[in-house]
Amino acid sequence: MDWFESGWGLSLIVFLPVIGALVVLALPKAKETLMKWTALAFSGVTLVLTIAMAMRFDYSAAGTYQFGTAMDTTWIGAINANFHIGVDGISLPMVVLATFITVLVIIYSWNHWPEPHNPKLLLAFVLILATGMTGTFVALDLVLFFVFFEVVLLPMYFMIGIWGDRSIREVPIVKWKIEMRLYASLKFFVFTLFGSAFMLLGFIALYFKSEEALGYRTWSMLELSDIGAAGGVFTGTFAFLVFAALFLGFAVKVPMWPLHTWLPDAHTAAPTIGSVILAAVMLKLGTYAFIRIAIPILPEQALSWAPFIGVLAVIGIIYGSLACLAQTDIKRLIAYSSVGHMGFVMLGIATMTAIGINAAIIGMVAHGLITGLLFFIAGSMAHRYHTRDMRRLGGNMLLMPKMGVLLGFAAMASLGLPALAGFWGEFMALLASFNPLEAIGATSLFRVLMVIGAIGTVLTAGYMLYMLRNVNFGEPSEEWLDQEFEDVDRFEWLAWAPLVIGTLAIGIFPKIVFGATNDAVIGLVEKAFGG
Amino acid sequence: MSSIDYHALLPELIIAATVLLTLIVDLTTRKKYLVAITAMVGLFAAFVPVLTLAFCDSLEFCTATGADRVLFGGTYVVDGYSLVFKGLFIFAAFIVILLSIGFLGSARYYEGEYYFLLIASAMGAVVMASSRDFVTMIVALELVSGPAFLLAGWKKADPRSNEAALKFFITGVIALALLLFGVSLVYGLTGTLQFDQIAIASVAVADTPLFTLGVIFVILGFGFKVSAVPFHFWTPDTYEGAPTPVSAWLSVGSKAAGFVGLLSVTYLAFPEAADVWGPPLWLVAVLSMTVGNIVAIKQTNIIRMLGYSSIAQAGFMLAPFGAAAASKSGNFDEAFYATVTYLLIYAVMNLGAFGVAIVIGTRVGSYELKDWRGLNRWAPGLALTLAVFFMSLAGLPPLAGWFAKFAMFQATIGVGNWWGYSIAIIAAVNAVIAFVYYSNVVKTAFFDSVPEGVDIEALENERITAPIGFALGLTVFGVLILGVFPGLAASLGEFGAEVVALIGG
Structure with missing residues (x-):
């Protein structure tokens, strides 16, 4: 299995989905079942390969990059950009999450086709997204990272625009009336593109500056991290501007308050599977990039930005929670809850400690599973009720008991109930902010943030219970009484059960994630900030 | 100097022979497609010596x-620089002929003379790439423009086409007058018309106001040719009125020829005066991308939109060069490489964009975007092709356009001071603005529903003609390959940045 270890296995994991997309596109329009099976086969094989990789992963050396291509595998010779990929303990859980969600999404879409139908394009976009997402998590070259980071935009833009919500919405300020999907898709794209254009400028600046330290220019995250750890080159105004550019790119993607406004629109307008992919995986591209790029390459700046990031993160937590309490649309509520949860992730990162970053990673995985499940359920319910308005819903436990139980489970997991996955991320992020890295020099500020964050967890419980009360409990309103509702169907079971099991498993044995991440995170923190 | 290197001149000789041959074929047969075939065979034959020379x-x-x-x-x-552009011009002319075949046949235009004029224009562009003195260059430039004036007015029954030709002609003549005036001043001061000798002689006169004036006039003249703001106003009207394949040639062949002229003149003849032409070029770049992009947002006609888009793209191409010259950093190599790379990628994707616009436009019978709504319903393949080209123009990976932008950003930041940084930031913001109108095309094709009263079945059953299909296939392939393996474009760009005169002096 040498080929598997030496980069081919990982390359297959990245590129099999996109090959699948091309195959799906080449199939005749009428053969829909064949398309579904093709998409499932390609994503399934990718998942099997990913699991094989996770099993062969050397956990005792989680801090090193494994299964990677050689560092000097030339891709664009003229600019020294290389096809350098690899996984370590930090990216492994993310890769597993991305491939896993892709399979579930394809299973779910088996009998849930958003209008207008066109499964060919939809499946192709899901598969292209898979390549973009896994590619971003394994890229170790800044140009390669940039390309994968951008590849995910277009399919998601199409997904929201074609299969999105057709209700009319008024654009703020200018008061144009426009369909939700058109507004949300453009907003999503322009926000992210704006961030990533500056991110690219930051990357190029790092590339030129690296010459001062090495004598040649490099895009390699490894070499750039070495320069960052050694200190002395990425300093002063240069470092400040570059960090600002990277921050803009990553923070839009996370999204951090106040750059989050695209998220509620995009998540609400997207079709179910689009929302699931967005929430479960795509938001993690931004937080992952903070951990993988911003902190190791510019540790000095990371320290001085940390209080600022921490404050924004906590504002995000409180703002997200309060916004949830004001929602009547169930999908919009879940979308705002993501703002809050990603706030916890960013708070963990902002502490710059091993505990905090571990918390961030498990928080990312947990949020992926739980919010993915929530969006699945919300989508299925909207499919049956033909509304997402919580004022009209109610008594779901009587109409669809199984669905109600699952929704209750997901809500409990989301509010951070111990023994479920959501607990660890929030708990440890708060724990870490009690003792942030000394070098930041803002320990008391972080303790205040911890207290406010803790209040945020209470608010989280508040809006989740508010949602449950409105949707699950009470008597169904009269409009539903004479209707037959099909409870959870078999494709839904197939797609959701793994998420439920995953949530339970990580809740009870968080070591599933920490086993991979811990050494890598400790190594990263030690390298960036010294022992 | 005793004998002539015929190998080096072979591309020009073959094209010149083809120009004559098309006239003869046109006289002797009524099957006008034979003229097109003659022209294409000639261009193909001319491409071979370009390769052997390279x-x-x-x-x-x-x-x-x-x-x-x-x-x-x-x-x-004949050096790497000129060969890369000769290849580009021949490729562009070849694609434009493929695009023209169905288009001309559909509306009973004169055909034979059309191809004759088109390759005559291409001949001018090919000569342009090698010319290193002002006389050769101006003759070449007029050989590019002259036939293009006629081609722009080819739809003689259509007043818009007449307007297009007239506008194009008048601005073209003004540009030529400015250029000639500038050249006469430069000649008066330096006593030579040859670029490398001007560069040497200008050391002594670089500070004189008259020389500065001459340089400025020369730059102004080329400003019209590359349709940079504020010399751009003819562009959208001409593109809209001219037969669409001609617009494709204007936006790629003729524009690139203008760029070749601008690059050669500034880089080879006026390196001493970089502080004179650098800052204006920087400003022109900023204005072009900003004005081009913002005005493009409001366009409802796709060809006009492509016109403004090509103005904005010219701004992106000028950015590294303007920044490098304005700051006198001396690092022209990277700027040169970035501009050449950008032009190459732009040529492929813009030709493709025009090609797909022609197919859809003739089928729908309109170039108004609102008539293209719901395209995906009746022509999913065309809609996807359209998306590929417009998203490539917007610069999204993994389509070729991203690397063009990337090279541009790299070169501007590589300048290493605020002339470069500031234009990089402006360009970044502009890339986002540009997405708004490029995405509007995609939105129209994919997100909107088919307008009332459109006969979907009739549209569905129309088949794309072989020549255009071939042209689209070629350009889609190019956009994908150059996007996934941009090293190809980069090495062409590097080869194209090998300018012989510089190595000598």
């Missing part, structure tokens, strides 16, 4: 020293 080092029969050949006492040079 790979001269590794070919046995190629006896001259390397790929760099200096002819006619230095007024005509």
